Amino acid sequence: LAKTTQPISMDSYEGQEVNITCSHNNIATNDYITWYQQFPSQGPRFIIQGYKTKVTNEVASLFIPADRKSSTLSLPRVSLSDTAVYYCLVGGGFSGGYQKVTFGTGTKLQVIP
Amino acid sequence: GAVVSQHPSRVICKSGTSVKIECRSLDFQATTMFWYRQFPKQSLMLMATSNEGSKATYEQGVEKDKFLINHASLTLSTLTVTSAHPEDSSFYICSARVSGAYEQYFGPGTRLTVT
Numbered sequence: 531l532a533k534t535t536q537p538i539s540m541d542s543y544e545g546q547e548v549n550i551t552c553s554h555n556n557i558a559t560n561d562y563i564t565w566y567q568q569f570p571s572q573g574p575r576f577i578i579q580g581y582k583t584k585v586t587n588e589v590a591s592l593f594i595p596a597d598r599k600s601s602t603l604s605l606p607r608v609s610l611s612d613t614a615v616y617y618c619l620v621g622g623g624f625s626g627g628y629q630k631v632t633f634g635t636g637t638k639l640q641v642i643p
Numbered sequence: 644g645a646v647v648s649q650h651p652s653r654v655i656c657k658s659g660t661s662v663k664i665e666c667r668s669l670d671f672q673a674t675t676m677f678w679y680r681q682f683p684k685q686s687l688m689l690m691a692t693s694n695e696g697s698k699a700t701y702e703q704g705v706e707k708d709k710f711l712i713n714h715a716s717l718t719l720s721t722l723t724v725t726s727a728h729p730e731d732s733s734f735y736i737c738s739a740r741v742s743g744a745y746e747q748y749f750g751p752g753t754r755l756t757v758t
Contacts, residue, residue, distance in 0.1 A: 564746065566749075571734065571752065571754065572751055572752060573647075573649075573736045573738070573749035573750050573751050573752045574687070574736075574738075574749045575749070576746060576747075576748065576749075579746060617686070617687075631689075631747075632689065633679075633686045633687040633688070633689075634686065635686055636686055
């Protein structure tokens with residue numbers, strides 16, 4: 531299982547762009563990278579998923595370098611409601627085969643007014 | 644789409660009793676469901692993987708006789724905490740995986756308090 535390493539916490543002011551980097555040095559060829567957001571006492575919410583290069587959706591962008599040993603979640607213009615814990619997960623693949631994933635420590639993002 | 648529900652959202656029970664938590668995929672069929680436990684200020688810990696129609700696979704250190712998992716249909720999995728003790732108090736979260744895909748969708752969680 532690919533282990534992930536993220537910063538424990540980050541602070542950001544409202545309106546700024548936030549980049550959270552995750553290291554996954556032993557990522558496997560068929561592993562995908564997925565980011566989740568979790569608020570206190572709630573289940574994690576899917577943010578974005580990618581395999582390589584760049585993926586963008588309505589809430590975030592995910593940058594993955596060519597070696598795929600790290601990834602960066604980019605949140606544009608954060609607001610107070612983005613204060614949460616962000617988890618980077620690595621595993622699985624769209625082949626249909628299942629590979630369990632392990633949650634790392636996550637990054638607690640605190641947005642400051 | 645891809646909504647997962649859990650019931651109850653919170654439950655308080657007395658030590659020694661059993662508690663059942665339901666996890667349902669509301670708008671999709673989930674061949675695989677997962678059960679996690681999360682203690683305060685900690686990350687999610689995978690407890691077991693539940694496959695429809697077969698026995699659950701438990702992670703190392705998780706007592707299968709204490710945490711009974713049943714995945715009787717493609718939309719429902721249940722976790723029963725038997726003979727609960729105060730140390731079982733935690734936030735239990737389930738997730739469901741669409742057949743053929745990797746993405747997991749998480750339920751809102753169940754807060755269990757054992758007194």
